[in-house]
Amino acid sequence: MGGVVKIVRATAVLIVVGGIAASVSYAALPLTGRVLHSGELAGMTISGPDRVTTGASAWVTNEGLPRSAQKAEIARLRKLGFVAGVDESLSSDQGRGGISVVEQFRSAKSAKAELAYESTSNGPWTYFPVQVIPGARGFEQISNSGNGRNVAFSDGVYYYAVGAGWSGGSTKAVSRSAVIAAALVLYHRVHGK
Numbered sequence: 001m002g003g004v005v006k007i008v009r010a011t012a013v014l015i016v017v018g019g020i021a022a023s024v025s026y027a028a029l030p031l032t033g034r035v036l037h038s039g040e041l042a043g044m045t046i047s048g049p050d051r052v053t054t055g056a057s058a059w060v061t062n063e064g065l066p067r068s069a070q071k072a073e074i075a076r077l078r079k080l081g082f083v084a085g086v087d088e089s090l091s092s093d094q095g096r097g098g099i100s101v102v103e104q105f106r107s108a109k110s111a112k113a114e115l116a117y118e119s120t121s122n123g124p125w126t127y128f129p130v131q132v133i134p135g136a137r138g139f140e141q142i143s144n145s146g147n148g149r150n151v152a153f154s155d156g157v158y159y160y161a162v163g164a165g166w167s168g169g170s171t172k173a174v175s176r177s178a179v180i181a182a183a184l185v186l187y188h189r190v191h192g193k
Contacts, residue, residue, distance in 0.1 A: 028193070029189075029190060029193040030052075031052050031084060031085070031086045031102055031104060032050040032052060032086055033189075033190075034086065034102040034158060034160070034186075034189075034190050035050060035086050035088040035100040035101070035102055035186070036088065036090065036098075036100035036162060036182060036185070036186055038090075040182050040185050040186070041090055041098045041100070041162060041164060041174070041178065041179070041182035042092065042096065042098070042164060042174045042178045042179075042182070043092060044090035044091055044092045044096065044097070044098045044164075045090065045091060045092070046088060046089070046090060047088075047089040047090060047091045048089065050086050050088050051086065052084050052085070052086055053084060053085055053086070053087070054083070054084040055082070055084070056073075056074045056077035056078045056082045057074050059077065059082060059084075059085050059103075060073045060074045060077065062087065063087070076117075080105055080110040080113055080114060081105045081106030081107060081110045082103060082104075082105055082110075083104040083105060083106060083157075084103075084104050085101065085102060085103040085104060086100075086101070086102050087099065087101050088100040088101070094172060095166055095167060095168060095172045096164060096165065096166045096172055096174055097164070097165050097166070098162075098163060098164045098165070098174070099161065099162070099163045100160075100161070100162050100182075100186070101159075101160065101161040101162075102158055102159070102160050102190075103158065103159045104157055104158055105157050105158070105159065106157065107157060108154070108156050108157055110157070111154040111155075111156065111157050111158055111159045112135075112154050114154070114159040115135070115137065115152055115153065115154045115159055118152055118159070118161060119137040119139050119150075119152050123139075123141065124141070125139035125140065125141055126139065126140050126141070126142070127139050128140065128176055130151050130153075130180055130183070132180065132184050133151070133153050133180075133183060133184060133187045134153075135153055135154065136151055136152065136153035136183065136187075137151070137152050137153070138150070138151050138176065138179070138180065139152075140176070146165065146166075146167055147165060147166050147167070147173065148163055148164070148165040149163060149164050149165075149173075149174060149175075149176060149179050150162065150163035150164075150179065151163070151179050151180055151182075151183035153183065153187060155187070155190055155191055155192070156192070158190065160183070160186060160187075160190070162179060162182050162183040162186060163179065164178070164179055
């Protein structure tokens with residue numbers, strides 16, 4: 001067999017067994033396929049169509065940050081090599097809301113840096129373990145003004161966040177285990193793809 005094997009894009013995996021190379025192809029998972037589906041987080045449904053936002057400037061504009069903070073956030077994301085993202089809103093009729101976010105970067109190192117940044121900024125946070133997803137961070141904020149619980153992880157060049165928020169007392173709360181379970185479903189769908 002010849003000594004040169006050509007790989008087209010990142011959609012081919014080479015398996016070498018006993019000196020024989022075989023190619024197994026799979027379709028690359030699009031960004032819109034890297035967020036939760038309806039019902040995967042505490043029965044919440046997708047609030048609108050998922051749209052891919054390309055470029056740091058467009059992403060930050062859609063985040064709803066105050067204008068005074070936008071310039072610094074655009075610069076931070078550009079430095080990390082932000083490519084594109086999807087910010088999906090989830091809702092329920094029980095006074096709860098949720099998010100599923102994916103951000104694509106030029107390198108795995110940048111996706112890990114985004115995980116570190118997002119799980120430590122805008123706190124204070126209380127952290128909880130997420131042992132079922134390698135390197136994942138669980139973080140929450142429970143207060144009189146609002147409640148939120150999140151799980152974030154990176155996989156290759158992608159950063160992911162799954163979160164739930166609610167107002168009022170604990171009767172509307174989305175449990176840690178529910179947020180972790182939804183993040184795990186997403187992790188299994190996207191890991192290595």
